[in-house]
Amino acid sequence: MRSSFMGSSTGRASGRGLVAALATVALIAASCGSDDDSSGGTTVVGDSSNTTAGVDSTPASAGGTDVRELVVARDMDVNSLDPARAYCDTCQIYLTAVYETLITVDPSDLSQQIPRLATSWEANDDNTVFTFALADATFADGSPVEAKDVKWSWERLSNVKASASYLMDGYSSIETPDEKTVVVTFEAPNSAFLPIVSAPYMGVSNSDEAIAQASALADETAETDDSAEPFFLENSLGSGPYQLESYTEGDALVLVRNDNYWNGTPQFPMVTIKQVKDSASQLQQLQAGDVDIAMQISLDSLSQIEGDPNLNVSTTDSYNFVYIAVSPGAQGPGGAELQDPMVREAIKLAVDYTGILDVTVAGNGKLQASPIPNGFDGSADLALPAQDLDKATALMAEAGLTDGFTLDAMYPKVNVYGVDFDVMMQKVQQDLKKINIEVNLQPVEFPQWIDAINAEGIPLTAVYFAPDHTDSSQYPGYFGMIDGSPWSVRAGGGAAGAPIVNEKEAPLLSKALASSGAAKTAAYTELGQEMINDLIFFPLVNPQLVLASQADVTGNLYSGCCNLDLSFVGIG
Amino acid sequence: MTIQDPHAIPTPGADVVVATRTPNRSRRSSLAMFRNPGIAFGTAITLIWLVIMITVHWWAPYDPYESVGSRLQSPNGQHWFGTDALGRDVFTRVLYGSRQSLPIAVLVIASALLIGGTLGALAGYFGKFADTAVMRLADVTMAFPPILLAMAVAAALGPGLRNGFFAMVIVWWPIYARLLRAQVMAVKQREHIEAAVTVGATRGRILRRHVLPLSFTGVMVNATMDLGQVVLLTASLSFLGLGAVPPAPEWGAMITEGAKNFYQWWIAVAPGLAIATVVLGFNFLGDGLRDVLDVRSAQR
Numbered sequence: 001m002r003s004s005f006m007g008s009s010t011g012r013a014s015g016r017g018l019v020a021a022l023a024t025v026a027l028i029a030a031s032c033g034s035d036d037d038s039s040g041g042t043t044v045v046g047d048s049s050n051t052t053a054g055v056d057s058t059p060a061s062a063g064g065t066d067v068r069e070l071v072v073a074r075d076m077d078v079n080s081l082d083p084a085r086a087y088c089d090t091c092q093i094y095l096t097a098v099y100e101t102l103i104t105v106d107p108s109d110l111s112q113q114i115p116r117l118a119t120s121w122e123a124n125d126d127n128t129v130f131t132f133a134l135a136d137a138t139f140a141d142g143s144p145v146e147a148k149d150v151k152w153s154w155e156r157l158s159n160v161k162a163s164a165s166y167l168m169d170g171y172s173s174i175e176t177p178d179e180k181t182v183v184v185t186f187e188a189p190n191s192a193f194l195p196i197v198s199a200p201y202m203g204v205s206n207s208d209e210a211i212a213q214a215s216a217l218a219d220e221t222a223e224t225d226d227s228a229e230p231f232f233l234e235n236s237l238g239s240g241p242y243q244l245e246s247y248t249e250g251d252a253l254v255l256v257r258n259d260n261y262w263n264g265t266p267q268f269p270m271v272t273i274k275q276v277k278d279s280a281s282q283l284q285q286l287q288a289g290d291v292d293i294a295m296q297i298s299l300d301s302l303s304q305i306e307g308d309p310n311l312n313v314s315t316t317d318s319y320n321f322v323y324i325a326v327s328p329g330a331q332g333p334g335g336a337e338l339q340d341p342m343v344r345e346a347i348k349l350a351v352d353y354t355g356i357l358d359v360t361v362a363g364n365g366k367l368q369a370s371p372i373p374n375g376f377d378g379s380a381d382l383a384l385p386a387q388d389l390d391k392a393t394a395l396m397a398e399a400g401l402t403d404g405f406t407l408d409a410m411y412p413k414v415n416v417y418g419v420d421f422d423v424m425m426q427k428v429q430q431d432l433k434k435i436n437i438e439v440n441l442q443p444v445e446f447p448q449w450i451d452a453i454n455a456e457g458i459p460l461t462a463v464y465f466a467p468d469h470t471d472s473s474q475y476p477g478y479f480g481m482i483d484g485s486p487w488s489v490r491a492g493g494g495a496a497g498a499p500i501v502n503e504k505e506a507p508l509l510s511k512a513l514a515s516s517g518a519a520k521t522a523a524y525t526e527l528g529q530e531m532i533n534d535l536i537f538f539p540l541v542n543p544q545l546v547l548a549s550q551a552d553v554t555g556n557l558y559s560g561c562c563n564l565d566l567s568f569v570g571i572g
Numbered sequence: 573m574t575i576q577d578p579h580a581i582p583t584p585g586a587d588v589v590v591a592t593r594t595p596n597r598s599r600r601s602s603l604a605m606f607r608n609p610g611i612a613f614g615t616a617i618t619l620i621w622l623v624i625m626i627t628v629h630w631w632a633p634y635d636p637y638e639s640v641g642s643r644l645q646s647p648n649g650q651h652w653f654g655t656d657a658l659g660r661d662v663f664t665r666v667l668y669g670s671r672q673s674l675p676i677a678v679l680v681i682a683s684a685l686l687i688g689g690t691l692g693a694l695a696g697y698f699g700k701f702a703d704t705a706v707m708r709l710a711d712v713t714m715a716f717p718p719i720l721l722a723m724a725v726a727a728a729l730g731p732g733l734r735n736g737f738f739a740m741v742i743v744w745w746p747i748y749a750r751l752l753r754a755q756v757m758a759v760k761q762r763e764h765i766e767a768a769v770t771v772g773a774t775r776g777r778i779l780r781r782h783v784l785p786l787s788f789t790g791v792m793v794n795a796t797m798d799l800g801q802v803v804l805l806t807a808s809l810s811f812l813g814l815g816a817v818p819p820a821p822e823w824g825a826m827i828t829e830g831a832k833n834f835y836q837w838w839i840a841v842a843p844g845l846a847i848a849t850v851v852l853g854f855n856f857l858g859d860g861l862r863d864v865l866d867v868r869s870a871q872r
Binding site: 071077134194275279280300301358359413415420422423427430441442443444492 | 638639643644656657659710724728731786813817818819829832834835836
């Protein structure tokens with residue numbers, strides 16, 4: 001649910017600083033549907049050895065002696081480095097490198113979990129009890145990773161009630177029968193939990209040290225009384241291949257090798273994630289050899305570096321997407337007209353989807369049917385959106401709005417995943433003008449946008465989303481018109497309105513969480529169709545990512561769970 | 573040596589000693605001033621842009637808001653300055669940009685002149701408390717770098733050219749307050765004012781009829797030069813996302829688009845050229861006016 005925190009943005013630092021300091025964005029987590037029928041279970045047993053075998057260039061052992069340091073150029077969006085509070089794209093990279101999860105996702109196959117801190121794991125038949133066996137891993141200070149650390153970390157994540165806390169929603173207990181076994185029990189079936197465990201936000205910290213050094217709290221008082229966040233901006237307490245050296249906002253995030261790493265020798269003595277704001281600067285620094293990896297090269301400038309023998313450049317499909325959303329309950333101009341589903345369908349049909357794909361990412365992307373992105377369970381069998389101006393015009397006439405109306409469109413002034421919102425929204429404005437809808441564009445800074453959408457909704461807006469983990473449940477949980485979901489509130493006009501609820505969706509989500517295999521895919525497909533029928537979200541672009549690095553850098557892969565997993569990166 | 577026989581000083585600069593002007597002389601000198609190359613050049617550029625601003629909708633090749641070709645075309649026969657990220661004709665947008673920048677520049681200077689000038693004239697003429705109050709307020713405003721103050725105001729009010737206008741008036745009024753105060757204080761000392769006082773004219777009448785007309789020459793020179801500065805500040809605000817809102821064809825906003833598309837140089841260069849010529853035009857005009865009107869010697 002990254003859409004609710006800063007993505008990489010081209011918002012101007014100066015302007016942003018004046019409007020407001022970075023707002024802390026409290027996000028209502030998706031409350032996953034609950035209980036009923038329990039059928040089918042999964043039992044997954046991982047490789048019992050202590051390695052992350054199966055993935056090329058695992059914690060690449062450099063033989064101890066130093067290759068060069070790794071420098072990554074990125075427009076960072078760090079909101080916190082506290083493992084329980086961090087929630088951003090850059091946080092995914094940081095947490096993955098520093099705090100390990102029990103299992104992780106095979107970068108080459110989204111549906112495959114591979115071992116990390118856990119050697120094996122299993123779920124009971126109805127997906128309510130999950131048991132993990134831990135490896136003989138150690139934290140950076142040499143102390144062993146024990147079941148109590150897992151329990152403490154997960155309970156703290158849940159109890160600080162921060163943006164990522166929703167990942168632990170619905171658990172009833174975490175038990176530790178012995179030092180190396182963790183048993184998590186859920187009130188209702190939760191087939192999403194194993195993918196969730198591979199999310200970087202589920203990393204394990206050294207609980208003894210966190211309590212001793214930072215007085216961190218994990219119990220119910222954590223939400224109000226925990227004050228460990230500043231400590232985690234300067235220190236890390238994980239078991240991963242790297243440790244935090246320093247973080248300077250707007251400058252660099254510096255990691256150093258964990259010399260006590262339990263699972264081989266990390267490749268780089270030092271990894272620096274350097275703040276480089278725009279695509280053009282990232283590209284120039286990459287060409288000049290100042291950085292090893294540039295993470296946000298725009299697709300329009302791809303032609304500048306393609307074929308450069310010193311660079312390794314490719315594009316890959318991503319699970320990110322950018323969408324526009326209409327809120328029938330919003331207060332502003334156009335909100336009232338949007339209450340008519342015919343008008344919303346007319347808007348959907350008026351948008352020139354392929355044209356938008358062209359102007360935003362030069363065609364390097366895909367269309368997407370529902371809020372469940374291509375590649376996730378339930379995305380395959382749905383019809384892609386297409387422009388049909390005649391039908392759109394007819395619908396407007398039928399709704400009695402031949403002369404159109406004015407529609408307010410406030411959106412965050414950002415540039416995410418290569419998509420410049422200004423360009424995209426001007427195209428939407430052009431398209432909707434063809435059915436006489438006058439779109440009034442209002443680009444604003446992100447904090448102002450989030451205030452507006454949560455307070456009274458925004459008639460037409462544009463947002464972006466990157467997955468938190470690899471299970472489809474996050475999409476209906478966030479986008480579904482399900483009681484308590486963030487968008488059911490926003491679409492209904494925020495705090496000032498009344499949530500919109502589609503009664504079919506909550507039971508479908510419960511069903512999906514209780515099933516597996518084909519039944520699960522069918523349930524998510526049905527949910528995807530319901531979300532299409534809601535006529536609230538119109539996904540526009542599922543962009544490709546540019547992976548650009550120096551020619552000798554290996555393992556610069558896009559990971560569905562973790563963005564960039566630094567432990568796979570090496571020098572070849 | 574303010575009031576002299578005009579024929580004694582033959583240079584075009586000094587013969588415009590304002591107090592002695594007769595309508596006849598005035599017309600002659602205003603024509604003569606075009607012999608100054610600066611004025612001629614500045615006037616030409618300014619006039620060209622004014623004509624473009626007024627007539628562009630009759631002859632511009634395309635609609636500035638519509639996508640008219642494939643995107644990011646480099647300059648070619650059909651699109652002289654290429655097309656932007658949405659496939660709009662950059663040349664057309666640059667021409668239409670004059671409709672955003674020039675009216676706002678004139679409005680800002682006029683408003684600043686009205687507000688700042690009035691306050692400054694009152695402060696200069698009446699002195700004492702009025703002087704202190706107005707000047708300290710001006711000092712406080714001028715203590716901030718202009719761009720920073722304008723950004724702060726525009727950010728607080730929200731984006732949009734209208735709010736940018738308010739922001740710029742707030743930045744500019746103290747300049748005219750100071751200028752008019754100084755001019756009024758200088759003119760106030762002159763003998764003919766003292767004569768007017770002796771004759772029994774009221775203070776308001778003296779200020780209106782005798783002081784202000786004499787003070788205005790220097791202000792006009794300054795205002796002309798400032799027009800260019802306002803165009804520049806408008807573009808700066810829009811460049812920072814605090815001025816014009818998309819899809820307005822505003823020069824600063826277009827440069828932002830150009831900066832995002834770094835390798836498509838024409839998107840930023842074209843509006844950049846427009847800003848450069850307009851600012852240059854106003855500056856030449858202002859410079860030339862200063863030489864012709866010879867503000868300094870007129871005050872001596």
